[in-house]
Amino acid sequence: MVKSSLSQRQFKFTMMVAKLILYAYGVGYTLTLGEAWRPQEMQDLYLKTGKTKVKYSKHQDRLAIDLNLFMGGRFLTDK
Numbered sequence: 197m198v199k200s201s202l203s204q205r206q207f208k209f210t211m212m213v214a215k216l217i218l219y220a221y222g223v224g225y226t227l228t229l230g231e232a233w234r235p236q237e238m239q240d241l242y243l244k245t246g247k248t249k250v251k252y253s254k255h256q257d258r259l260a261i262d263l264n265l266f267m268g269g270r271f272l273t274d275k
Contacts, residue, residue, distance in 0.1 A: 205259060206257075206258050206259065209259050217263070220265070226267075227263050228266070229261070229264070230261070230264055231261070233256070234253055234256055236252075239252065239256060
C-alpha cells in the first residue's frame with residue numbers, strides 16, 4: 197500500500213471540511229471558524245496549561261480544524 201503524501205491528505209481534508217460546512221448550513225446550523233493551523237509553540241502552551249494532553253496535534257499538519265457551531269444565533273457547547 198502506498199502512503200499518500202501530506203499535501204494529498206491536506207487536499208482531501210480541505211474538501212471534506214468544505215462538504216461538512218455546506219452540510220451544516222444545509223441542516224440549519226451556522227458556523228464560525230476556529231483554529232486551523234497551530235505552531236508548536238502554541239501546542240506547547242496548550243499542553244502546559246492543560247488545554248491538551250498531546251505534544252503534537254493534527255492542527256500542525258493542517259489536518260484538523262476547530263469550528264464553532266451555532267443554531268438560531270446561540271453558540272452550542274454541548275458535545
